[in-house]
Amino acid sequence: MTLFPDNSQFQIWVTTWQRKYNLPGLFYVDLWPLGPTQLVVTDPDLAQHFVSPNMYPKHWFEARALDPVVGEGGMITSNGAHWKYLHKAIAPAFSVTNVRALTPKVAEQAMRFHSVVEKLAKSGEVFKMEGIMTALAFDVVLKIAFDIDLDAQTKGSEALDALKAMTGVFHKERDATNPFTRYKWRSVRLKNRAILDPFVRKLINDRWVAITAARDSTTELGRRSGLPIVDLLLRDRIEEARGEGVPPTLDAKFTEVITTQIKTMLAAGTGTTASTIGFIYMILSENPDILERLRDEHDRVFTPGTNATYAMLQETPHKISELDYTTGVIKEALRFFVVAQTVRTTEGTSITSVTYNGREYPLKGQMILPTPHTMHMDPKYFPNPKKFDPDRWSRNESPANAFRPFERGQRACIGQTLAMDEMRIVLLLTARDFDFKCEGLKPYAKPAVDWQDLDLVFGDMAYQDNMFEARPRNGMPMRVKRHM
Template identity: 40%
Template structure:
């Protein structure tokens, strides 16, 4: 009797579960009926079949923004369309139209989706500035944001140039050896030394003696591909377990530095003002001291600060590192662009390296005159936007009104996909697949929709370090392009046949044209390159 009862209970539970799943699947079918979406929407598999088919056309571990762009152009999707991935992940409303994107980014800024926090937590810790919302985000932004304002960043040009000089010398060494090297790894060391100066007030010596902190941080983000690409909970658990020791070590390094700065500042006869301190870390500690007498750095405060410092170090070095790597790759393919860059640099700066650096120290605003250099960076970021955001509808919001229609957004991932906008011929013209920096100059640039180019996103949640990143990139180009020729080492399989309609770079560099999923949309295979020192340099 007891056995029969157990059997009935189990059967009832199984039936109830089956009814729930079938009902949910039918609900999703009905919910998406009449909405723009890719074909092959199955009531069992939803859009996972067409998603997997599309992903299979691309190199392994390609960032999902390329899948959205492919679907948008292959199936002629409008500026808002839907991708149903339930029950595997939450279903999505994808936004590619710049006007529609503006609605969710600035007009009524949608908060970050919990998926961002879930993904970043193993690497940065909970509630980082990149993932938090509401009052927590405001607190995080007050803690670290002021260290990246244009007035604070611009005078750093001389400091950036000093670090790039070391990079310049390292490139000379690679030119002499003729051996291929990882441009991503070398650029990362340079950028990390810069971000170290911004955050801590001193170089982390990643380019010279080596930085254990950089090694730990880069090791800690290596499992990011596993977290995103696998549905195997055991693989994710194994990756998570391997992160713990790294997290503990990074926390101790940052906490020790914070306590040392607390001791130094408390020993000062007169506390400096916020404007006088020279690092983000000192601003954090100074605010703590001024919060009340006998202030200490308790564990909760340290945890919050460490989480945000890690987010800055990872995001700050990743964005610039990846973009310079893409710049170098593109310059290896477009000698006419290189010639124009050299002409512009010669017109505004001395042909002598040391004199150029001295001018940057004396006049940090001198890089503002490099219009074509800026255009090359912008065009690179159009092809390879680093950031990727997922939002959710605010409480009480069920629909988005755009183009005379109400679009459901409740209980969906809201994906304003910058890459899809960047590659859209309807936004950028029929040559949108071509690398053409001139689109960011003159009248053409002025006539472009301000939300058409969004590599750092727009609105209050835009990347706080974008001004620093752009200055770093201009200076890195200024101190390298006139001295070196870049050569991309194409490898890693996949051939060089064109496989997508939205760009033709894969016909020249194969798999390297497709950003790889990670903490950000990053270069593939560490981007192996060679450099040659120009004659007479």
């Protein structure tokens, strides 16, 4: 497999196979002995059918990919009653209303990011966009989860370093065929997990002490809006104990449940945002017309000047929803660069097959893989898919089910509203002040595939690295200058 750079993500292979062999909207892929047989789904409506949680639970492969880093029983990988409990407890924190109320807090972290970029612009040094964006996203997740200001962006964080180490080496452990090599990377993961887990547990315990010690905790338990995510989970625990007439306790088992959810948010909540902002600035660096329109919208909807815009965000956070062109830029980046995908199964159900275009396809033992990237690059759903065109989103020319960077249905990414707002805010507070440029690009002489031509400009950087999730290659090295 030399068509793409080493360790390229699987979805781009699916897109290539479908285009080359004119494959239908679902087909089988057998990669034995690397893994189970896969039923790849590239038809948007059929993909929507498979994301029904009541019919098609999550495949064990997702747990194999995530649990070694975040722990067992996470919201992404769990099924049944446990998933329903977690969703009911956590979903209110990610409602549009609650997320929009968090805008000032996210903007505060984004202004700190602005200061980090300012220093890099002054020094002229090469930096990795994924690294500084991951620190921003880490600070944001901790702010909404615990209402603490860690400031990993400027002070660093041992916990953040541990998270990056685990997500950075797990794919090496997962893919190693030599048992000694696998043990080596497993040791690195466990060493860093021993740093991150106690960090999260202490934050949970601190919130528990604060809640149970509060004099007005009895009257405040009914309030849900604006609370940190951990508070929602802990207050459910207190309410449950009071309903049973027993003193509330924070036992080790329940602490581990919460720890897993927070680590899931840290891992998933940093990857998408960090990667997508990097790819956006990569694209904008070679598309000055798009960048100029983005900047014009920021001046028009808010006001010229970053400090004045920040002040407006504090007073009128709802205006972030008026950034239509900015949203189009983000969606285009998500269309080109999909971070992850869901994996479903019929295991534990009575379903044995699915009918598609009058033909029956067996499902037993299959990894069912709806593949967003292939849909995103299909001209049937997205006209002229090779073109980075933010205006396509105002034309409403594509079926809703075809765009699925966060997946769709009841088990779509619970944090997608926060992720979208965070990316809007970061662009709003940085795009007018800085010009980013990728460093060390080696453009291809001709496109590797017929479904895109970004490699003519960006070379290997056009193809994501398949790590804990799909990421920018080598962290996306860049330089930045002050925009004049």
